[in-house]
Amino acid sequence: MATKKDVDDRFKKFGTVSFTAISKTNDFIDYLEQGKVMGTRCGACGKSFFPPRSNCYRCLDNPMEWFEVSGNGTLVTYSRLQFAPIGFEADLPYAIALLDYGDYKVFGRISSEIPEEELSIGMPMRTRVNELPNGQLNYVFEKSDS
């Protein structure tokens, strides 16, 4: 008797609500579970990608390697939301932001522990994996120690 084929839908675990289930970058989720936020780098030209992608548009279909987003980025800009789209109401208020790591940038949320008054453009921040109350995984930006 034929068994039902397993579907690799790991990506549905990303964020408060994921709109994607299947991606060739599904290993991103395994890394999140290990506490790592990972991007990809083209094995041929060395270009770094965040968010990670499975194809390099410069080299066309070259093997991609994973690298860890580590160290400090600088806060490019941010906004704190008082209204949310459907499915995100329980998270309010929350802030979305962009960090610049030089070779690449990372879009995400700011840790809910940081009050808006303590944010300023240009401040160093780091990226950390975060488990949401509903069991989903995302990552947040927190103040850098240095």
Add this chain to the structure above:
Amino acid sequence: MPKVAIVGVGQSAFVRSYPGSIREMVFDGFQEALTDAGMSAADIGASVVCSAPEYDKQRSPSGVFAEYLGLNPQPTVYVETLCSSGSTGVRLAYSLVASGLHDAVAVLGFQKMSEISSAETQERMGRGGDIQWESPFGTMMPAYYAMFARAHMDAFGTTPEDLAEIRVKASTYGQLNEKAVYRKAVTADMFADPEHRMAGTVASPLRVGDCCANADGSSCIIVASEEKADALARKPIWILGTGAASASVNLAGRDLFSGLSVAREAARQAYQMAGIGPDDVDVAEVHDCFTIAEMMAYEDLGFAEPGSGKDLIRGKETYKEGRIPVNVDGGLLSKGHPIGATGGSQIRTIVMQLRGEAGEIQVQHPSIGLVHNIGGVGLYGNVTILGR
């Protein structure tokens, strides 16, 4: 390149909830444009339909409209670039006419946003961003534009009061526009009063008053060849330049946060094609989905140096009597923003200005007008330059 004209313009009233179906709503704009042009449906060689499809229950609306408007058996096609769909349609019509394939094309823009709730709208609008990597964080359009507002304020000292003044200007003219959804006055005092609805934060630093309203509506622009235009009674308005660009959907792929790279690139192309510069523009319509979007447009289009946009609004230079009048029809902020209809509505305003038919909002003797229409958060950008 052969000359291409706009020979007819039309728009339904932009309203909170249109009392009819989408084909009936599209008929309103089409009827006005066709009457304006002095043409009949048989004169139209093809139609281009523009909207953002996630609001539509009807799949593939272009075929439905073609039949309802008497445009069978002529070909019809659907185009989509989010909020800039309407001007993308006009650019496509330009190429269909310039190529000689058709001598008259009707560009039909529409959106009936009231079929879904405001929260659902925000969710759909948010999905105009990167659904794999950004939407799971709970993004929405006001928050994306708020990130640009924050960066602009940090880089240039632009203030929330400057942004409020853009809304005040919009309402000055929205009150005069009988087709606008928001016809009330908005004052700086409202933004200064923390208890006032306009001052409530949506996504910092943007407030309710910084955001345009959803609306239902349709627009229609009839694009024609020189030969066809010359045979009509009305004097044509010419498409002098068209520019279009795209950028990374994920903000992580962008380098500019105090302006929109697509607007700068589309403007460069359009100015070059028209053989003019920003100083030659007499009247402009810009995509003010949020107040910060108009501020960035001043700079992206070259009406002010980067960082000096605030001086234009502080000096009232973008009012009707100013150096470069912008959005003197109330803009998206007062007219409302029925996604697919917006680009056509902006073009209609400029055509009426260039004809000298703009009534109370008429700018003195304009000969060149510009339309800036943006899709997503600077994901798509179109700049169209029109002349008498």
